[in-house]
Structure formats: C-alpha cells, structure tokens
Amino acid sequence: MAELRKIPNLDGLVEIFPRIFHDDRGYFLESFREDWLTNLGIEERWVQDNQSFSQKGTVRGLHFQHEPHAQAKLVRVVSGKVLDVVVDLRKDSPTFGKYFSTVLDSERFNLFYVPKGFAHGFAVLEDAVFVYKCSNYYNRESEGGILWNDPALGIDWGVSDPIISEKDKLWPSIQEFKEQTGGL
Numbered sequence: 317m318a319e320l321r322k323i324p325n326l327d328g329l330v331e332i333f334p335r336i337f338h339d340d341r342g343y344f345l346e347s348f349r350e351d352w353l354t355n356l357g358i359e360e361r362w363v364q365d366n367q368s369f370s371q372k373g374t375v376r377g378l379h380f381q382h383e384p385h386a387q388a389k390l391v392r393v394v395s396g397k398v399l400d401v402v403v404d405l406r407k408d409s410p411t412f413g414k415y416f417s418t419v420l421d422s423e424r425f426n427l428f429y430v431p432k433g434f435a436h437g438f439a440v441l442e443d444a445v446f447v448y449k450c451s452n453y454y455n456r457e458s459e460g461g462i463l464w465n466d467p468a469l470g471i472d473w474g475v476s477d478p479i480i481s482e483k484d485k486l487w488p489s490i491q492e493f494k495e496q497t498g499g500l
C-alpha cells in the first residue's frame with residue numbers, strides 16, 4: 317500500500333509514497349492508482365500526460381492555466397531529483413501567497429498532487445525526467461505564471477542563477493498578479 321500524506325497548513329495538497337518492491341531483477345512500483353485520490357474524496361479526470369527532461373540547475377515555473385482550462389496535476393520524476401514548489405493562488409484562500417516545497421526523487425518515486433488554484437514549478441537538483449498527469453488539456457492562450465524568484469514569495473529554490481526560459485523571466489510578481497486578477 318502506498319502511504320498518503322496530506323500537507324498540513326496548505327489545504328488540498330497530497331504527497332504519495334508508493335511501495336517499492338526490490339528484487340534481483342530491479343524494482344517494481346505502482347506509479348498511479350485512481351483510488352489513491354478518490355479515497356480522499358478527490359475526483360479528477362486525467363486527460364493529458366506530459367514529460368520533460370531538464371538539466372541540473374534548471375528552474376521551470378511558476379505556472380498555471382486560467383479557467384476554463386485550469387489544471388490539477390499529479391507530478392513525479394522517473395529519474396533524477398527536483399525540488400517541487402507550489403504557491404497557493406486561490407482567491408479566497410486563507411493561505412493565499414503561501415508556498416510549499418518537497419523533494420521528488422527516483423529513489424522514493426514519490427508523487428505530488430497539486431489541485432487547481434496553485435502555481436507550480438520545480439528546480440532541478442539532479443538531471444531529471446519529470447512526468448505528470450493533467451486534468452485539463454494544454455491551452456496556450458490560458459497560460460499564466462508568477463515570477464519564480466519574487467522576494468515576496470520567499471522561496472528557497474536551492475539553486476542560484478538557474479537555466480530558465482525567457483518566458484519564465486517575465487511573469488508578474490504575486491502582488492501584480494493579485495492586483496490584475498484578484499486570484500485564481
């Protein structure tokens with residue numbers, strides 16, 4: 317059985333630690349079970365799987381999609397190690413603007429469930445193949461983000477001077493985001 321852990325103080329986030337079976341051949345694990353989440357009352361319809369590779373020292377994020385294309389995500393690595401980061405952008409959330417980070421690695425193969433309403437990103441601590449399920453299709457026009465290194469977020473990414481896309485250098489601060497949208 318996998319171990320499920322709700323993240324205290326940030327409602328809606330769940331970390332999942334699958335049971336890993338090692339033997340002479342290698343290892344086996346269940347990398348997805350719908351009932352992990354439905355047992356917690358979380359219903360998602362996963363419609364898209366994504367995979368990316370990133371070199372050590374990369375940061376991707378912090379991303380979300382606006383409604384009606386908002387996405388919940390179920391993220392993990394298949395190789396390497398990342399620091400996965402989410403920021404609560406839910407309009408009426410008492411924890412709006414708060415972040416949570418957790419290490420995802422290919423020893424524990426832990427997964428992280430990120431509901432709609434959060435910005436998501438990760439810093440690559442060891443070259444990583446990152447895979448994730450999404451509950452809505454990619455929609456370029458609905459892409460949004462906030463600036464990964466906005467001092468107001470206070471995120472310790474564990475990398476300095478990262479490899480980062482031009483797009484990700486230009487997202488607004490959380491203050492600008494809040495003024496422009498009020499939240500997700």
Ligand SMILES: Cc1cn([C@H]2C[C@H](O)[C@@H](COP(=O)(O)OP(=O)(O)O[C@H]3O[C@@H](C)C(=O)[C@@H](O)[C@H]3O)O2)c(=O)[nH]c1=O
Nearest residue numbers: 366368376377378379380389436437438453454455481
């Ligand atoms: C995310 C995505 C990108 N693309 C294309 C657009 C672009 O040409 C190329 C690379 O896109 P990006 O630079 O946005 O990729 P990336 O920075 O890896 O974007 C991802 O970052 C992480 C942190 C997330 O949370 C994801 O939801 C997603 O936003 O792939 C798709 O075709 N489908 C998709 O679902």
